Amino acid sequence: MKIEGEYTFTGPREKVWEIIRDPEILATALPGTKKLELVGENEYEGEMQVRIGPVAGVFGGKLIVSNEVAPESLTLTVEGVGKVGFLKGSGDIVLRDQDGNSTLMKYSGEVQIGGKVASVGQRLFDAVSKSMIRQGLGKLNEALRV
Secondary structure (H helix, E strand, C coil): CEEEEEEEECCCHHHHHHHHCCHHHHHHHCCCEEEEEEEECCEEEEEEEEEECCEEEEEEEEEEEEEEECCCEEEEEEEEEECCEEEEEEEEEEEEEECCCEEEEEEEEEEEEECHHHHHCHHHHHHHHHHHHHHHHHHHHHHHCC
């Protein structure tokens, strides 16, 4: 499944970059995140509670940040496994200064799911993932105001 979109943050690009690279802030922004810890340079491990329709479970996995060009762009690669299935994905994030005090984030990527969680169907998974992204980006934007 392809994931792509954009979001406008109310804050300068450098501050947005700091927030998206801070594991403590990310852990509070990503819905269902139980933990997110830096375990190596640009490598994180975490746990996330996910519910997609009637299927729910905890996923444990890794997040790797690569191709960093601060404060402009990076690539995220994620792998997660739980009792209800697995998820693998990779995506690119680009940050652009906007007029005034705002930053445009553009993101695009590809996600593969398997196991019981895939049985809920593409349409439902698509809706849930978009909702989680929207919620997470909204929380990150709130963190800019603190």
